[in-house]
Amino acid sequence: MTPETVLTVMQQTLEVITILIALILLPALFIGLLVSMFQAATSINEQTLTFIPKLLITILVLMMAGPWMLNLVISYTLRLFEDIPFLIG
Template sequence: MTDVTVIHIGMTALVLAAKLCAPLLLTALAVGFGISLFQSVTQLQEQTIAFVPKAVAVGLAILMCGKWMLHEATSFTTALYDQIPSFLSSGG
């Protein structure tokens, strides 16, 4: 296994991690922005108001995107395991 292969695997894993986190983070960002806009319009400055809507929205995002996220992670892992013989045969 060469250093280029290790860097490629690491880069692919980081891209996968970003893809898997994106729906949850963007959902939390959008809900947080909406709640903060509502708080500034109504002048309610309570810190705990944003927690429950964010938790519910992220839970819904997991329900909607969970199957896709699991498929992506499983595909990456399967492809990585399928490449093990080629990693070992390339020697080092």
Template sequence: MTADQATELMRSAILLSLVIGLPVMLTAVIVGLAISIFQAVTQLQDQTLSFVPKIIAMMAVLLFVLPWTLEQVVEYSQEVFENVAPNLTQSSS
């Protein structure tokens, strides 16, 4: 495996992790913003109020996108094995 191939695999892994994490993180930001606006409007300043709705929303989104996430990870893993395995057999010959 050349350095360029290894760099490309690492770039793909970082990009995949960002894409996979985006739905959950975006949900946390949106729910957090909505709760912050609600707290500012009602002047209710309880620090623990934002955690429970955020956790529930994040878990719901995680369960919703789990099949897609697993599909993306399996595709990336197959790509890695297809690119690395031929190089291992060539180097051992």
């Protein structure tokens, strides 16, 4: 197994992880920004106000995109397992 092969596998792994994390975090970030703008406009300084909308949007994203995310992880894992003979040979 050459160093280039290891770097390629690690790069592909990081790409999959980045896609999965971004899919969950970006909507929560956007909702947090909207709630913060609402708080700034109304002068409500409650720190816990952003928690429930972020939690709800994260659960909603996981419910909607969960099957696709699971399919992405499974297909990557299967591809990695299928490539093992080529990677070590």
